[in-house]
Amino acid sequence: GHSEQYRSFPSDSRSFETQGYMATSGYEYGSEPYVWYHTSHDSLYRLSMPLAAEVTKMAVATLASLAVAPGAPAGFQLRDAGNGSSLEARWQANAEPDLAGYKLLWGTAAGIYNDSVTVGLATSHRIDGLQPDTCYYAIVVARDSDGFEGGPSAEASATPRLLPLPPDSLRAMPFRFGMN
Secondary structure, rough: OOOOOOOOOOOOOOHHHHHHOOOOOOOOOOOOOOOOOOOOOOOOOHHHHHHHHHHHHHHHHHHHHHHHOOOOOOOOOEEEEEOOOEEEOOOOOOOOOOEEEEEEEEEEEEOEEOOEEEOOOOOEEEEEEEOOOOOOOEEEEEEEEEEOOOOOOOOOEOOOOOOOOOOOOOOOOOOOOEEE
């Protein structure tokens, strides 16, 4: 599988991300590194204006894409299915009229998702084939009919256990000669 990571590069944007804002940043790589980055010589006249124009176009295109992309799914939960190798994922439906479906992503490290599945318009999915007693982290993202992908839900984690789940609707009712 492929690895998807929803984190910004460790730069000026990281402080925004740690406060819960979605953030990203970029860094120029190439044969001519910008050696004045974050120094007292970092000045407008040293920048490449053609590169700055391309970065600006990219930023505007990204903001336009985000403006029409679906919102992040709310209420994401991940729970043990009780068989040692499965987890149950659930989330609330998005309200966008052009919603095409959801993509569920998971992995064994927070923020890094090595596996994914597209689930259509369903708002739940059972992830099978997992390792018992291993903590998994997951998110879900919404996609619209134009292929735009929205931001990720809040991350959730759970561990598939070999122990059966306890009953979730057990009630005891006293009566004259005992309990029902």
